Amino acid sequence: MEHLLDMFVAHTAFERGLARNSVDAYRRDLQHFLAFLADIGRNDPESVERDDVMAFLERSKEQGLAVTSIARRLVTVKLFFRYLLQERVVRVDVTNVMDGPRLWKVLPGMLSVAEVDKLLRAFGDKDILDRRNRAILELLYASGLRVSELADLRVDSLRFDEGIVRVVGKGNKERIVPFGRPAQRLLKQYLEEVRAQLDRTGEAVHLFLSARGRRLTRDRIWTVVKAAARRAGIDHNVHPHTLRHSFASHLLAGGADLRAIQEMLGHADIATTQIYTHVDRGRLADVHRQFHPRA
Numbered sequence: 001m002e003h004l005l006d007m008f009v010a011h012t013a014f015e016r017g018l019a020r021n022s023v024d025a026y027r028r029d030l031q032h033f034l035a036f037l038a039d040i041g042r043n044d045p046e047s048v049e050r051d052d053v054m055a056f057l058e059r060s061k062e063q064g065l066a067v068t069s070i071a072r073r074l075v076t077v078k079l080f081f082r083y084l085l086q087e088r089v090v091r092v093d094v095t096n097v098m099d100g101p102r103l104w105k106v107l108p109g110m111l112s113v114a115e116v117d118k119l120l121r122a123f124g125d126k127d128i129l130d131r132r133n134r135a136i137l138e139l140l141y142a143s144g145l146r147v148s149e150l151a152d153l154r155v156d157s158l159r160f161d162e163g164i165v166r167v168v169g170k171g172n173k174e175r176i177v178p179f180g181r182p183a184q185r186l187l188k189q190y191l192e193e194v195r196a197q198l199d200r201t202g203e204a205v206h207l208f209l210s211a212r213g214r215r216l217t218r219d220r221i222w223t224v225v226k227a228a229a230r231r232a233g234i235d236h237n238v239h240p241h242t243l244r245h246s247f248a249s250h251l252l253a254g255g256a257d258l259r260a261i262q263e264m265l266g267h268a269d270i271a272t273t274q275i276y277t278h279v280d281r282g283r284l285a286d287v288h289r290q291f292h293p294r295a
Contacts, residue, residue, distance in 0.1 A: 001037070004045065005030050008083050022268070029076035032060075045084055050094045053077055068241055075272050110245040115234055116141055119243075120182075122228035128194045129211060133224045135183075135190040136208055136216075139165070140225070140240060142183035144247030144265055146170075147218050147240040153207040155191070160184060169266035177264050248276045 008030065013023045036056045042048050056077070060070045078095040085093045111119065120137050123130040140150060149167050157166045163184060164176050179187075198209040206215040221240055229238035244265070251261050262273040 001034050001043065001045065004084065004089060005034060005080075007087075008080050011083055012079075025072065026076050026079070029073045030080055032056075033073070033077055033080075045081075045090050048094055053095055072272075075269070075274075078274075079269070110249045111234070111238070111242060113250060115232070116243075116246055116250075118232040119228050119234065119238070122231035128197055131186075131194050132190055132198070132208065133228065135186045135194075136221060136224055137228055137243070138183040138186045139179060140243040141247055142179040143167075143177040144244045145177070146244065146266075147221050149266075150208065150240070151206075151216055151218050151221060154205050155195075155207050156205075157207060158187065160188065167266065171268075173266065175263065175266050245276070248273070252276050 005027070009023060009027050012026055013020075033056055036059060037043070037048060037052065040052065040055070042052060053074075057070055057074060060073055061067075065073075074095075081090065081093045081095045084090045120134070120141065123133045123137070125131050125134070136150065139145065140147075143165055145153075145165075145167060146169065149169055152168060153165065159166070163180070164178050166174060167177055168174050195207075195209060198204075198211065199213050201213060204213055204215070208216040208221075210216050210220065225238060225240050225243070248261050248265060251264075252258070258270065258273055261276070262270050265273060267273045
């Protein structure tokens with residue numbers, strides 16, 4: 001199994017041309033997976049069953065791993081088995097179809113549309129920081145940005161005439177992401193009425209500023225989202241990535257193409273974006289009822 005891990009890592013590094021950090025992350029994830037398989041007596045890939053993969057994800061959750069890390073582990077395991085199938089090491093990819101309530105419980109959390117509406121209305125418009133926070137929340141949900149990407153945005157990243165934001169993501173890769181009219185309205189108000197009060201020197205370049213006029217940190221954005229969830233009365237765990245997950249899941253449920261969602265999220269591999277297909281059972285059922293002759 002260790003030899004297969006080394007072969008897979010070499011494949012990802014040289015044939016797929018992934019960045020060193022991504023390759024190292026794949027190696028670590030698979031080392032954890034193989035250690036888990038050894039613990040349960042699975043010593044060759046043909047003996048691994050789908051329930052073993054589920055058990056590994058559930059063990060990861062019990063260990064306190066963040067949902068984003070659990071999701072990444074699933075992607076890594078899926079890519080590993082896809083590679084083993086291509087190399088004819090296994091006859092069946094046991095991760096090919098993974099869905100169901102057990103998977104939903106360990107994959108990324110998301111909010112319903114109604115919960116998002118409550119979250120976005122959590123801050124009022126009297127206090128200047130509350131108005132800034134409303135713009136932050138609206139843009140996070142409108143464009144599915146990572147918290148680090150939001151913190152790094154500059155004023156000139158926004159293109160209001162086109163309704164797009166220019167984002168520099170992982171690996172210093174640039175992408176263009178649309179944002180809707182509600183976000184445009186709040187961002188214009190923030191720029192015209194709030195940001196000037198925060199940027200007392202007139203020299204700040206970043207879009208979102210602290211009360212002292214400095215670039216807003218990732219940690220501060222986390223506290224903004226947490227505070228919004230408390231005010232909105234949402235009792236489960238909510239963080240900036242929850243809005244990113246909700247962005248992708250709601251687009252998918254609305255009929256958006258998975259490749260388009262991949263591009264907006266800035267995922268290098270479509271397998272990462274496929275995580276979000278687990279929430280789409282309702283739309284699949286509707287399609288089946290509408291088009292199948294014996295539904």
